[in-house]
Amino acid sequence: MPRPKNSRSIHEPPLFTEFKPVGVAAKSLLQNNLSLDEYEAVRLADLLELSHEEAAGEMEISRSTFSRLVAVARAKITDTLVNGKMLTIGGGNIHFRKNIIRCLDCGYLFKTKINSTLQKCPQCQSNRLQNLAGGFGHGRCCTKI
Numbered sequence: 001m002p003r004p005k006n007s008r009s010i011h012e013p014p015l016f017t018e019f020k021p022v023g024v025a026a027k028s029l030l031q032n033n034l035s036l037d038e039y040e041a042v043r044l045a046d047l048l049e050l051s052h053e054e055a056a057g058e059m060e061i062s063r064s065t066f067s068r069l070v071a072v073a074r075a076k077i078t079d080t081l082v083n084g085k086m087l088t089i090g091g092g093n094i095h096f097r098k099n100i101i102r103c104l105d106c107g108y109l110f111k112t113k114i115n116s117t118l119q120k121c122p123q124c125q126s127n128r129l130q131n132l133a134g135g136f137g138h139g140r141c142c143t144k145i
Contacts, residue, residue, distance in 0.1 A: 008037040009060045012098040012111065013132040020086040030085045035092035036136065038073035045070050096133045104128040 014036075020026055037059065044055035045066075056066035080087040099112050103121035105128050112118060120127050 006061070007093050007095045008040070009058065010036055010040045010094045010096050011043075011058070012100055013096060013136060014039055014089050015100065015109070015132070017089045018086065019080070021084045024084070026086055030083070032076045032080045032085050032087050033091065034073055034076055034087060034089045036090065036094045037092045038069050038076070039089050040094075041066060041069035042073045042077065090136055094136075099131060099133040102130040102132060104130055 018026075020029055040059060041055065044050045044058055045052065048055075050058065052063050052066050052070070056063040059066060061069075077087065079085060096114050099114050099116070100109055101112055101118055102109050103124060103126050105126035106121060106124040108121055108123035110122060114133065118129060121129060
């Protein structure tokens, strides 16, 4: 029996979670799902250009586990681009370090600590706030928004 997966540390939730070819209805596309830890792996390796050792430390996983995550994520992204599939981001055993809050009235985005409590938008004072970490089912354990 395999041992249970440890929770992986993710810096913050992604702003966008679905990507598809323009002009094609989503319901007619095959789909690839990129887990949040795979998303974080390619963000650290390809966007921030961290070494696998540094990135593994950021995610609090081994270097070999990080390398496997990057390889799987790159294969899914390549399959999506080359074969015109839809890519969705979500799922996985993760823990966010920071959160992003979106004001539903003015659209203002602001970053917070994962356990911060906010009642109003600092830009327009609206109380209609969207907790992006909570959109992934994460946050009930850590946030009060």
